[in-house]
């Protein structure tokens with residue numbers, strides 16, 4: 001059986017995956033960051049540490065076939081933090097994957113690599129990146145890195161372009177487009193572990209949402225077929241006030257867009 005490692009295991013998504021993947025019979029090593037990770041059940045294979053340190057990466061990846069890499073800064077932050085956690089640490093992880101002959105790395109990318117698209121657009125997997133900040137930009141870099149390690153070193157890579165997933169129903173109008181339910185998340189990650197010969201591929205990590213920003217009819221190479229749909233909550237959510245301002249409402253990235261945003265009226269213009 002494959003040994004699977006999960007980084008970023010202390011977060012909300014990490015905790016859902018630890019429990020759900022165990023129920024699905026996956027042999028998992030779970031890694032947290034700076035604080036020790038408390039086992040969720042007797043005998044859980046847990047560790048923690050800073051992934052910029054190759055010795056920590058060695059402990060994470062020894063004997064591992066597939067890494068689910070969820071660790072990193074997950075929201076917009078000043079550039080130095082993003083560079084440390086999402087660029088430098090990712091290179092250390094990939095170099096560790098080379099040392100330990102890891103077969104496949106599943107990279108947690110994000111919808112924010114595309115956040116500057118207007119909400120009316122429906123994206124294809126091959127659509128150009130339009131990041132909505134340094135965080136989104138780090139995911140563009142991570143996707144390109146995953147592709148490079150497949151092309152140059154033969155480590156299979158899957159970039160999961162995750163929407164909104166937190167183990168709860170959608171909570172606002174934007175999430176009618178970006179939400180991914182827990183059942184779908186678990187199916188998605190299981191497909192990432194079990195799919196045969198993927199080479200390098202990107203996959204949208206959302207449920208089968210009627211208002212998806214992405215064209216899900218394209219399908220995907222891992223055979224992920226989401227069955228949940230945020231639309232089940234549409235009537236209730238659309239009856240509530242929308243928490244986003246007018247600009248944030250008009251872009252797919254929502255409130256990430258309006259952090260450090262120059263309104264069109266204040267932009268430089270040539271005379």
Ligand code: 15L
Nearest residue numbers: 074075110111112163164178
């Ligand atoms: C993400 O990429 C973030 O990690 C998460 O915190 C959410 O903000 C999510 O996107 C989203 O767009 O809802």
